[in-house]
Amino acid sequence: MKRIIELLSEKNSYLEKFFDLNADWLSKLTKDDFSDLERFRESREDILNIVKHLDFLLEAKMDSLNPVVVTLDEKSIVNDLLEKKDNLVRGILNQDIDIMSIIESAKSKIIVELKELQKGRKGISSYKSFQRKETVDEEA
Numbered sequence: 001m002k003r004i005i006e007l008l009s010e011k012n013s014y015l016e017k018f019f020d021l022n023a024d025w026l027s028k029l030t031k032d033d034f035s036d037l038e039r040f041r042e043s044r045e046d047i048l049n050i051v052k053h054l055d056f057l058l059e060a061k062m063d064s065l066n067p068v069v070v071t072l073d074e075k076s077i078v079n080d081l082l083e084k085k086d087n088l089v090r091g092i093l094n095q096d097i098d099i100m101s102i103i104e105s106a107k108s109k110i111i112v113e114l115k116e117l118q119k120g121r122k123g124i125s126s127y128k129s130f131q132r133k134e135t136v137d138e139e140a
Contacts, residue, residue: 004061004065008082015088015092018092021044026102
């Protein structure tokens with residue numbers, strides 16, 4: 001049971017890192033700073049891969065656990081760790097919703113700007129098509 005508690009604690013620490021990473025990037029994104037967005041995605045992916053690995057280890061330990069030998073103190077510790085994990089996951093989900101909202105808003109803004117640019121180009125090309133191609137004979 002000791003190893004399960006260690007793994008749950010380690011998982012929570014990585015979820016905290018994920019939460020902190022999201023918080024840092026939320027602050028950055030609210031200032032319209034989208035630089036290094038790929039690095040942000042990769043950092044999140046790295047943490048999620050570690051969490052998946054810890055889940056795999058936890059599952060293996062849980063399969064071999066004899067519930068009869070688990071003490072009330074251990075159950076209490078596990079419950080506290082699971083509650084902390086649930087709170088972190090809820091917080092991360094809320095952050096992800098905010099991040100997606102900011103990114104979607106920026107994407108929509110870029111699309112509008114591109115459409116305006118395209119309209120401007122059409123206007124310029126229309127102007128060019130109305131220019132006379134003939135030269136005026138000044139001698140006549």
